[in-house]
Amino acid sequence: MTGVWVTAMGLVAPLRPFDTIDAFWGALTRGEDSIKLQAPPLLNEKKKWLTAAIETEQDLQPEDKFFYIAEAALKMAIVDSRLSAEELQGADMVIGSILGNVLSRERQLIDGNIQNRTAEASLSYPVRYLGQRFAIGGRLSAISTACASGTDAVGIAARSIATGEAEVVIAGGIDVLSDFALAGFNLLQALTxxxxxxxxxxxTGLALGEGAAFLVIEAERHALARGAKCYGRVLGYASRADASHLTAPHREGRGLASAITAALSQSGLxxxxxxxxxAHGTATVYNDLMETKAIKLALGEAAYTTYVSSTKSMLGHAFGASGVIEALCALMAINTGVIPPTINYRYPDPQCDLNYVPNTAKATPVGAAMSLSAGFGGQNAAVIFGRPPQI
Incomplete structure (x- = not known):
């Protein structure tokens, strides 16, 4: 994959929400933790859950919070991009989300209003709404491939640029906490x-989070013509399925290893x-073991010298938004030469034996970085970024 640049970024995450990306990155690389005990979003229960929630000035319902953080993150990316109104009108946008705006349906069910069905309670509504709100006039697409949704959104956007189908594509991921998700992951005994x-x-398991992140992905020639900056180049992307189980990953990491191998081949690295x-790095017993095996299967001996970290240790698992947030983190590692840590790492697991950057950030040049996602149904995705030309 050649000639594909990332020219802008926007982010609202539980760590330093509504602040600059530099402020977020500083907190992340210092190992600050946004995960804490909090009440569920809607249901009036005494039990609190370990979650990474975004605090807002207003007390917003989940369905309103979804669009509030989405608009803030997208606006940040558009301002950062310096795209003209005419260029936005011709841009495409693809958004990855697991729940989308079905949260509005959750509210209706909790309120007992089961008869009121609206078109807004759909996965496709957010991309249509945001496209209209920001006058983005190209092709608008919604994708929901479980926890790989955000990474697939970035990869599909990059592929559209590489094949010449588009000159500018905005790739995003959005999801917020919901009672539905908390109940489901609790039943699966995946929550810590x-x-x-x-x-x-x-x-002992994961903590759920939330967030919104956007990358502007652009053809190199278009970016050069308008004098855009470059945060990094998208070098490779692949998506593969385990075809193994509805929720559990393939124990040997077959699908994820295949995605890594295919993305690496495409990158020429x-x-x-x-x-x-x-890493996807959820902190569930089987997922972390599977991911370790997949990395070793795909990278061979190089797996042991490659730095690996899980930013979910600080940000929680933001569903479909995680892939874009983590892609942004990979790009920031390239641009700053700092790799964020995996916090709370105390007891090495003999079966998980890679270099996980424990507890303290690592300052080192990063020429190429990979972001991985693995989701229910065996959905796996890998995207590889390289240095921008000025570094």
Whole structure:
């Protein structure tokens, strides 16, 4: 994949929400944790859950919060891009989300208003709404591939640029906390009541989070013509399915390894060229083990010299938004030469034996970084970024 640039970024995450990306990155690389005990979004229950929630000045319902953080993150990316109104009118947009605006339906069900069905309670409504709100006039697409949704949105946008189908594509991921998701992950016994400890021997599960992130992905020639900056180049992307189980990952990491291998082949890089992997790293027992096996299967001996970290240890699992947030983190690692840590890592697991950057950020040049996602139904995606030309 050649000639594909990332020219702008926008982010609202639980860590330093509504602040600059530099402020977010500073907090993340210092190992600050946004996960804490909090009440569920809607249901009036005494039990609190470990979650990474975004605090807003107003007390917003989940369906309103979804659009509030989405608009803030998208506006940040558009301002950063310096795209003209005419260029936005011709731009495409693809958004990855697991729940989309079905949260409005959740509110109706909780309120007992089961007869009121609206077109807004759909996965496609957010991209249509945001397209109209910001006058983005190209092709608008919604994608929901479980926890790989955000990474797939970035990859599909990059592929559209690489094939010449588009000159500018805005790729985003949005999701917020909901009672539906909390109840579902709790039934699967995937939630922790302890610290989130990715790859640690004593890991006990994940914490759910929320967020909105957008990347402006642009054809190199178009970006050069308008004098745009470049945060990094998209070098490779692949999506693969385990075809194994509805929720559990393939125990040997077959699908994720295949996605890594295909993305690496497309990038033209060798296994040892990948300096950093932002892992899916949920801190569930089987997912972390599967991901470790997949990385070793795809990278061979190079897996042991590649830095790996899980930013979910600080941000929680933001569903479909995670892939774009973590892609942004991979780009920031390239631009700053700092790899964020995996916090709460205390007890090495002999079966998870890679270099997980424990507890303290690592300052080192990053020439190429990979971001990984693995979701229910065996949905796996890998995207590889390279240095911008000015670095």
């Amino acid at each position: 009541e302890d610290k989130v400890r990715p790859f640690d021997k004593k890991r 060798r296994q040892y060229d990948i300096n950093y992997i932002n």
